[in-house]
Amino acid sequence: MTMAIDILSWIMLTAGGIFVFIGGLGALRMPNLYTRMHAASLTDTIAAVLILGGIMLQAGTTLATIKLAAILLFLLLTSPTASNALASAAILSGLQPEEGPIKPREDDA
Amino acid sequence: MELLGLVYYWVFAILLMIGFYAVIAKPNLIKKLIGLSIFQAAVFLLYITMGKIDGGTAPILQDGVTLYSNPLPQVLILTAIVVGISTTALGLGIVVRINEEYGSIEEHEIQERDRQ
Amino acid sequence: MIILFGVFLLALLVITALAIVRSESLFAAVILTGIFSLLMAANFFLLDAADVALTEAAIGAGISTVLFLGALALTGEHERGIATNRLLALGVVSITTLLVIYATFDKPRLGDPDAPVQQHVGPWYLEKTAELIDIPNAVTAVLGSFRGYDTLGEVFVVFTAGIGVLFLLSARTGWRPEDIEGVHAPEQGLRHYLVPRVVGRMLIPFIFLFGLYVQFHGDYGPGGGFQAGAIVASSVILYALLEGEKRALEALPMRVLQWLVAGGALLYGAVGVAGMLLGGNFLDYSVLASDPIAGQHIGIILIELGVGITVTGVLLCVFHAFAARGKV
Numbered sequence: 329m330t331m332a333i334d335i336l337s338w339i340m341l342t343a344g345g346i347f348v349f350i351g352g353l354g355a356l357r358m359p360n361l362y363t364r365m366h367a368a369s370l371t372d373t374i375a376a377v378l379i380l381g382g383i384m385l386q387a388g389t390t391l392a393t394i395k396l397a398a399i400l401l402f403l404l405l406t407s408p409t410a411s412n413a414l415a416s417a418a419i420l421s422g423l424q425p426e427e428g429p430i431k432p433r434e435d436d437a
Numbered sequence: 438m439e440l441l442g443l444v445y446y447w448v449f450a451i452l453l454m455i456g457f458y459a460v461i462a463k464p465n466l467i468k469k470l471i472g473l474s475i476f477q478a479a480v481f482l483l484y485i486t487m488g489k490i491d492g493g494t495a496p497i498l499q500d501g502v503t504l505y506s507n508p509l510p511q512v513l514i515l516t517a518i519v520v521g522i523s524t525t526a527l528g529l530g531i532v533v534r535i536n537e538e539y540g541s542i543e544e545h546e547i548q549e550r551d552r553q
Numbered sequence: 554m555i556i557l558f559g560v561f562l563l564a565l566l567v568i569t570a571l572a573i574v575r576s577e578s579l580f581a582a583v584i585l586t587g588i589f590s591l592l593m594a595a596n597f598f599l600l601d602a603a604d605v606a607l608t609e610a611a612i613g614a615g616i617s618t619v620l621f622l623g624a625l626a627l628t629g630e631h632e633r634g635i636a637t638n639r640l641l642a643l644g645v646v647s648i649t650t651l652l653v654i655y656a657t658f659d660k661p662r663l664g665d666p667d668a669p670v671q672q673h674v675g676p677w678y679l680e681k682t683a684e685l686i687d688i689p690n691a692v693t694a695v696l697g698s699f700r701g702y703d704t705l706g707e708v709f710v711v712f713t714a715g716i717g718v719l720f721l722l723s724a725r726t727g728w729r730p731e732d733i734e735g736v737h738a739p740e741q742g743l744r745h746y747l748v749p750r751v752v753g754r755m756l757i758p759f760i761f762l763f764g765l766y767v768q769f770h771g772d773y774g775p776g777g778g779f780q781a782g783a784i785v786a787s788s789v790i791l792y793a794l795l796e797g798e799k800r801a802l803e804a805l806p807m808r809v810l811q812w813l814v815a816g817g818a819l820l821y822g823a824v825g826v827a828g829m830l831l832g833g834n835f836l837d838y839s840v841l842a843s844d845p846i847a848g849q850h851i852g853i854i855l856i857e858l859g860v861g862i863t864v865t866g867v868l869l870c871v872f873h874a875f876a877a878r879g880k881v
Contacts, residue, residue, distance in 0.1 A: 441560065442660075462636040465634075468574075481724050
């Protein structure tokens with residue numbers, strides 16, 4: 329049983345790490361602010377759930393698990409709010425989302 | 438392993454000098470304050486690095502643990518962090534007042550306006 | 554093994570510091586400073602300094618970013634002009650870096666238990682905490698009881714910074730909510746933005762509760778007055794950002810904040826004087842109760858409360874000094 333929990337937590341932690349990497353890669357390669365934010369929000373939601381879930385499985389049934397669940401709840405509440413506020417600020421300062429086919433970024437060779 | 442510990446001290450030296458460069462070479466007053474806070478953070482890193490013991494844990498006494506890291510540098514740095522934010526707040530107040538009196542926060546513009 | 558992760562964090566720290574110094578937009582530099590503080594807090598945690606990591610995250614990454622942004626709103630956002638002495642500065646900086654790196658070869662290696670700094674006082678404090686004060690967190694024991702006099706000085710430094718900022722910045726603004734009006738009044742705060750407002754208002758009582766938890770659990774885990782003061786102040790700052798400066802000053806007026814600033818330092822001093830009046834020395838907690846260990850507990854809780862109250866008051870006074878300034 330503990331072997332199964334160990335393997336499951338390993339899988340969750342590795343998958344969370346892969347999603348963090350994908351999110352970071354997207355935040356670097358996407359053409360404008362809105363698409364970059366969308367890619368970066370991967371790290372706030374699915375990667376946070378997987379990584380914290382994996383750690384919770386490792387912690388077992390102690391007080392640490394409840395604290396980790398509280399941290400996960402707080403993260404899931406605040407990170408999308410922060411993305412929303414960032415996108416509102418971008419629209420307020422005049423950066424409109426682009427429509428149509430993707431133009432290559434000017435700083436790509 | 439020895440090289441690993443030395444990396445911490447080298448990064449302390451590099452961060453110290455990056456912060457110091459911002460203080461002496463950037464004419465903007467707020468950039469100088471930011472550089473000062475980087476300088477302070479590097480000093481904190483040095484002290485906390487000196488307090489670590491191999492195989493120790495955080496100095497919170499619990500059953501079953503015999504080796505703790507040194508609590509004394511941590512107390513010192515806790516005080517230092519709060520003093521640092523106090524001086525930063527006061528410095529920012531002075532910068533705001535300078536901006537209101539001289540109209541700019543660039544060093545050379547302020548010195549020019551002072552000479553007139 | 555975990556120190557390798559620390560080395561990775563150190564590399565990120567150096568890259569962030571270089572980006573801060575080289576960026577021309579001050580706004581970007583301030584946000585990067587917040588990231589720098591957070592990376593530094595993670596590094597402190599890896600080096601077994603849990604209290605220091607919590608303080609650096611709460612104060613460095615949280616409050617310091619807000620204060621810098623408040624000052625940036627009143628001054629310009631872009632750096633103009635370049636320095637005239639860059640080569641000389643680079644020369645001085647490089648030579649000093651090489652000198653300091655040369656000096657580090659003499660230091661004891663990281664984690665050496667026989668290093669001079671680990672002898673004499675450190676192990677003595679760890680032993681005597683269990684014996685004389687009997688609380689698990691040795692850092693709070695040293696901060697509150699063994700080195701309580703230094704912490705008294707620190708509370709007075711925070712107090713002085715608070716009244717210094719009030720001296721500098723309160724000559725022109727009126728602190729009464731009626732004085733903050735004008736074109737911005739209908740749109741103050743984030744009232745038109747539904748998502749931040751709803752989520753923020755839902756979270757404010759929990760942040761406050763967490764601040765109280767950190768305050769009173771400083772004896773048993775990482776925590777204490779300084780971190781708790783920063784967390785409670787950030788909950789009130791969140792309210793001010795969401796509802797506007799005028800409503801925040803109606804909710805917690807400046808007079809209450811000034812009472813908090815003075816009251817915390819007074820509480821600390823009063824505990825010290827009470828120790829004298831009951832027969833011991835200044836800041837001697839053992840005489841505060843019939844049992845010396847219970848006296849130490851009472852003393853530490855009271856002074857941490859004083860510290861938390863003063864830090865909350867000062868951070869909020871400084872925030873309002875910056876935030877209410879442009880509005881009049």
